Amino acid sequence: MTFYVILTPVLIGALYMILRLRGLKKHDEVLYMFCQVRRETMALIREHNFELAEEDYSALKEIADVTGATIHDYQLCKIYVFNFRRFLTAIRRFKGMERKTNPGKLLRQDILRLRQSFAKALISSFFTFTPFLRSEIVLKTVSSAWAAIAKLGVNHAKEQAKEILEIVSWVKREKREMQLN
Numbered sequence: 001m002t003f004y005v006i007l008t009p010v011l012i013g014a015l016y017m018i019l020r021l022r023g024l025k026k027h028d029e030v031l032y033m034f035c036q037v038r039r040e041t042m043a044l045i046r047e048h049n050f051e052l053a054e055e056d057y058s059a060l061k062e063i064a065d066v067t068g069a070t071i072h073d074y075q076l077c078k079i080y081v082f083n084f085r086r087f088l089t090a091i092r093r094f095k096g097m098e099r100k101t102n103p104g105k106l107l108r109q110d111i112l113r114l115r116q117s118f119a120k121a122l123i124s125s126f127f128t129f130t131p132f133l134r135s136e137i138v139l140k141t142v143s144s145a146w147a148a149i150a151k152l153g154v155n156h157a158k159e160q161a162k163e164i165l166e167i168v169s170w171v172k173r174e175k176r177e178m179q180l181n
Helices: 002-047 054-072 074-078 083-092 108-129 133-180
Strands: none
Touching: 002 054, 002 074, 002 108, 054 074, 054 108
């Protein structure tokens, strides 16, 4: 009996630590994606420092600012169930950097790649920190399918009932006519 009394708090503590470490792992994986975008952006700025055209520099600076703000506001946005709204309000001040059309001059491919990796990190963070989203989508799809099947079944049953009522009314008419004759 004392074995179970001692083992129960140990198991509860181990379960808590597992859940806590899993949450930290999710946090680190998503935050790493944003930090990687910022590191690559800063590396491009350092690598081409004086050779950068004004368009390239402004595009890279914009990416660095957005990822910096995202990383700064990350702790605020990640813990809420519907965090995408907070994420968008934090990013909205940069007017949707992942869809910007200023591609730069010389580093066009690198800038587009950085914007795509930022958008990928943003989508990944949304799916990571919105719990039960996939389950909710699947359950809504299944319930809609069941509702459609039920509606088809009810419509089919109505048609069958109508046919049966027509047959019954026909039989009653025939019976009355036979009684009158």
